Amino acid sequence: MSLRIKHIRLRAHTTGGLYGTDVSLDGGLTVLHAPNTSGKSTVLHAFLYALGLEQMLSPRREIPLSYAMRDYVEDPHTSQRHRILESYVSVEIENSSGERITVRRNVVSQTDKRLINVIDGPELSQGPGAYMHRDYFVSDPGAAQREAGFHRRLAEFMGWELPFVKRYDGGDCPLYVETIFPLFFVEQKVGWTTIPGAIPTQFRIREVHRRSVEFLMNFETHDMELRRQDLELRINAARGEWVKTTGDIGATAMASGLRVARLPINPTMFENDVRASFLEVAEGGEWRSLAERMAELLEEMRTIDEQRIPEVQSVVEGAADEVEKLTAEIHAKNSERAEIFRARQSEMVQQASIDQRIEQLGDDLQKNKDALKLRKFGSTLSRELAPNHCPTCEQPIDDALLPQGTLDAVMSIEENIEYIGAQVKAFKRLADRSTAIIRELDLELLTSGEDVRRMSSRLRALKSDLIAPSHSASASFIEDRLRLEQRLNQLRDAEARFDEQLNRLVEQASTWSGLLSEKQGLPDARLSEFDIAKVRALEGSIRTQLAQYGFITFPPRDLTVSEDTYRPEKEGFEIGFELSASDSIRLKWAYQLGLLDVARSRLTNHPGLVVFDEPRQQEAAEMSVAGLLSEAARIAASGVQILIATSEDLSTVKNFVANVDRQLIVFEHRMIERIETGV
């Protein structure tokens, strides 16, 4: 678990010859001193770029190097500009077993910039040798996982076993190295802004700040946390499955003109709750339990079975009356159906117009949001796009492209956005209602259609009785029986299907109960006692350091480190704006060095390396910088590496580090210089 920077080399072949710089580090505390805009950050960025970590700086995959590596080099002596023809950066790193590799990546070149050339040996410090070369790729999917991916190689080299973490979209991905480096590599542009670090969020990893600290500190909770997330996802999936199955059950029931009662819409672990649901059937405009209705039908069936089939002459008497009655009934039923159909049509039109309205509102919402963004544009354009006064005559105006004065008062954009949001909500509710109504009407159409069919076939049978010879068997009686039988079969089928689906739901109920008990089984406390000991050690280290740095906002002993977010807190509240700018920088130093400090005595995944680019941000007092350097020297004394790049006054720096064991590298001018001997 370690990473040491041994050497960083930048080279650019220009129209005016070879330019570049070399920084050789001998471990422990290194202070790199060079004046402002001399290329310190370029050298440190070059290290990140060589390791393919540019996404740590910005989600865009651009080369994070200054013009001096991409465009032209200005000779520090002659001030002449030379265009760059080809350039590369190269770093030599060492791991805990003393193995060294040299990593080289091209900046300006004809080759693919996603390629990283790895040389299995200390080529920069000891010169070229017969080492193995191999190309790896970065910035492409798979860089962290595939064998040819450089970040996989880097993690192996550092002895990191990258865990798999959950993404916001539900998938898994490795905890990318880009999300861990900001915890010990503080780069000047974005690095100083946040604690624990400017960790990139574009990988859409859930709670990435916590995950990366947990990994770096090798917390046992890390595994637990992963299990918790996994369980959460499975619970959500089970909930989704449940909704789908209950939806299916409703749909199949409806297809046979039935409906389901007492079906638990939300997942339950009780089988009885699931079994308590039953089917209902419409009978004469009323919904009754299917079981009851089937019992009645069976009874009817039995009575009919017991009777002998009568002859036509014995039934013909009532038949004529019944025909008349049935005809009228069918007629009434049909007009009722036409009514339902019309209602359904108009509801569908309504629904379509609601959908259209929702779409338009969405469009308008987007436009309002754009308008809001545009209003904040004034500062970038030096003139406002949406002023509240006329740009010519300076009179107040309404923010609308309507003739001025047509509206009494124009809603503000924020209010307007809220207003549209409220409308969308209301219309969505209406749309849901429409869907429910249409479903209900469909069901009515289906059951009444069934009724009409039944009555029509009865009518046909009766009519055939009326014209049949008097001794033949009564067709209406037989039809009655057949119809009854058919109806019973149909209902039995529906019931069987329903039971089958219910069994599926019962299975899901048992899965659900398994998930709930698994959730119950997870320990309440997130952190193990070892983890807590590490958090306390971090806290202790931060407090000692803050005292050294002259932290003044509150006494350092009041500071705690949250066991939840791993961020510093005071009296249980996260520390934010109440800190002065220079105190928040001090806290940042202390936190970052604290992580390294803890790693010295405990088993963590910390690579034993900290890089600070220009730590004196916000004009932290000189005395604090002296404190920082002496603390860094104390921590570095135990064999870890700390690199601090600064443009502080040279004599002051020399003064600060006079009594500590360190390496001081001084560049008086620009770091990138003409190189005479072609290396």
Next chain:
Amino acid sequence: MDDVVRLKAAFSGDFTVTKRPEPVPGDLRVGWGQSLLLLVLASSRGQRCSLQKVHFLAHLSRTGPLRQLTREVMARRRDPVELAIRIEPWVNRAAAFGKANGLITSRDGKSLALTDSGKVAVKALRAAGVLADETAFLDEIGKLATEQVVDSIMKMEAF
């Protein structure tokens, strides 16, 4: 007792009624309209176009269905007759604001063009990613819709 006093004051004191502010569609906001106008001009050749074309593009790039229809007409999958183009007063108002803001200039009252600061503004708009759908549409259609094509479509002729 307090309540009684307050009620009394409410009944006997002066009061005024303020009319509730009215919502305005997002595309009728001054900032939005001007931005669309800038993008329209930026999408045309030489960053300038005739008033006719400004109205043409401004109207057609405003809603999703209209944009789709325009794409189809431009691809000659539909007849130009189906495109109903409106000359809308808000475009002229946006142009007036744009001119007062120094973002656009007008030439002889017939055509509009981006000024240098207008070009800067367009760059900023694109970088900020606002009006994303409209920008994408204009990037695609702006170059195809030459003055001649616009003229033909306005006359409902094939082009």
